[in-house]
Amino acid sequence: MNILVVGAGALGVYFGGRMLEAGQNVSFFVREKRAAQLTxxxxxxxxxxxxFEGRDITIFTSPEEVRNxxxxxxxxxxxxxxxxxxxxxxxxxxxxxxxxxxLLNGIEHIDKLQQAIGKEKVLGGFASIIATLNELGHVEHTSGSSTFKFGILHEQQTEISVQLEVLLSQVKTKLxxxxxxxKSMWKKYIFITAFSGITSAMQLPSGFIVSSDATFATAKxxxxxxxxxxxxxxxxxxxxEIESVGKTLISFKKEATSSMxxxxxxxxxxxxxxxxxxAxxxxxxxQVEVPVIETLYGILKPYENGRPTMS
Incomplete structure (x- = not known):
């Protein structure tokens, strides 16, 4: 199977690299600046x-270059x-x-992709990992493990789902x-909205979520x-299942934090x-109210495009 990973941030490089490590035929589609760094x-x-380290990487920067x-x-x-x-x-x-x-977080992207390329072509999936890129563009994986989950959203996807499970069985991640x-995507969405929102609003790592009853109550x-x-x-x-999401929220090392x-x-x-x-x-x-999420959104919105500046 020929696999193209679109995006070479920490997530794309980690799982794409693990597939390369396992001998799969993987290429990357990235922006020119990132392509130069990877090269x-x-x-x-x-x-x-x-x-894992790889040098002989197939990289594309234009959709017209991609084949097969x-x-x-x-x-x-x-x-x-x-x-x-x-x-x-x-x-x-x-x-x-x-x-x-x-492998995006959230839910909205599924409908957008289905409208763009067809419902039968869009599988469901997500990844769980705490990782970032260092100054050289290399992945620094800081959580103890990683997880890659996928499944069908359309009846025509059963065969490819089974094939993918077998194909990726040797990859060094929890597949x-x-x-x-x-449902699994929603559970991840619930968790990441709380975890990323609280750590980013606090501008503190996960250990501070439970250090204050008020902060933990907000997360819940x-x-x-x-x-x-x-x-x-x-x-x-x-x-x-709801209780499990809450437990996951406080299961990380105290110094761990969200990608956001x-x-x-x-x-x-x-x-x-x-x-x-x-959300x-x-x-x-x-037509329902979500006041805590709305508050987090208001606090974090100025940072949407990077560090805010007064213009």
Missing amino acids: KEGLKINSPEGT IDLVILAVKGYHLDEVIPQVQTIVQQTGTSFVLP VREENIL RVILEMTMLAEQEGIILTDQ HQDLRKGLPIEVEHLHGG LRLAAKH
Whole structure:
């Protein structure tokens, strides 16, 4: 299977690199600046799951260059989605790509991709990892493990889902083929909206979530608001599943933090519109109130495009 990873941030390089390490035929579609960095510095992963370095990497910077792709793995930030969709459309049309597997957080991107390339082509999926890029563009994986989950959103995807599970079985990550991937995506969305929102608003790592009863109560309130939105969308979580999301929130090492908080500290754009803004659009759609999420959104919105400056 010929796999194209669109995006070479920490997420794309980590999982694309792990697939290369396992002997899979993987190429990358990136911007020219990132392509130059990868060409000069190579692809390198520093991780508790094992270090990997690759130099002979196939890189594309224009959709017209791409040929003979069976699966596109979309590993971009939410704020790049609208820019990338036309490029993915071109790649799918000219290569005959059968499926696209997005690893974005949130939910809104599924509908956008389905409208652009067809419902039958868009698989469900997401990744769980705490990682960032260092000054050389190499991955620094700081959590103890990583997880890659995927599953079908359309009846025509059963065969490729099984094939992908077998194909990627040797990859150094926890690979899970989910029967109800949409519910799993929602559970991740609930968690990441709380975790990224609270750590970024505090501008402190995860250990401070439980250091104050008021802060932990705020985080739990986000989980409840997001759970309500899931129910409005037909996704029902059990009490145990809701409790599990809360436990995950406080399971990290005290110094660990969210990717959004890491980006905010670096002065980079953050996914507040894709995550918290998406939740607000769902709340408006169903005419319900989510006051804590709305507050976090208001606090973080000035950082959406990087470190704010007075103009």
